[in-house]
Amino acid sequence: MLTCHIVQDLLPMYIEGLVSEETARDIQQHLAGCPECEAYYQQLITPVQTETELVEVQEIDFLKKVRQRFTKRLAVILLLVGLVFSGAAYLYAVGQPLRSDEVDVTxxxxxxxxLLDFSKPKTGFLKVTSKVTVNEDGSYVVELTPKKLLKMPFDDVGEGGFSWAWVLNTEQQEELTFVIKFKDRELVFEKDDF
Ligand SMILES: [Zn+2]
Structure with missing residues (x-):
């Protein structure tokens, strides 16, 4: 007869199939009549989630959270970068309308x-955008907006004034109105106002 502690010592080898047939039979007989060793045997053969597996699962959860946080942060960063770029585009390329005291027009x-001559603005450099509208009655409205741009780094664009010309064709442009749109007011004149 095998004693309990010998059976329990042999169980790992028994599970691995490393004991002789006779020993295996003795162990089986003992297990059949000994609830304590049977319980220990069941414990040995039940696959348990080991501590390392638990740690790995926790690490994966942690990484998921980090990744989610990182994705959120990345989205915020991209949004900010976009805002900075559109802000820069506004200042450098689109420009801000000039007030009438910031630029002279002759x-x-x-x-x-x-011929319209816009003087050099006090700060930045000048960009004049124009828009021509032909109304249904054949009248023309020419809108000019002087704008101030920041000087681009490495940009060699002169900071001088700007000259703008409109070829007068009296036959086609009987009604011709010019509007210079400053930030604070509009200067409106007709082609005969000279
Ligand atoms: Zn036993």
Whole structure:
């Protein structure tokens, strides 16, 4: 007869199939009549989640959380970068409308052309955007908006003024209105106002 402690010592080898047939039979007989050793045997053969597996699961959860946090942070960073770029684009490329005291405009007619000379602005450099609207009655409205741009780093664009010309064709442009849109007011004149 095997004693309990011998059976329990042999159980790992028995589970691995490393004991002789006779010993295996003795162990089986003992287990059949000994609830304590049977319980120990069941404990040995039940696959348990080991501590390392638990740690790994926790690590995966932790990584998931980190990744989610990182994704959120990345989204915020991308949003901020986008805002900075559109802000820079606004200052450097789109420009801000100039007030009427920040730029001088002189106008004259020469060689059938209307010439508008915008002076150099006090800060930044000048960009003049224009928009021509032809109304249904054939009248023309020419809108000019002087804008101030920041000087780009490495940009060699001069900080001078800007000259703008409009070829006057009296037959087609019977009604011709110019609007210079400053930030604070609009300067409106007709082609005959010279
Ligand atoms: Zn026993």
């Amino acid at each position: 106008r004259k007619i020469a060689d059938e052309q209307l």
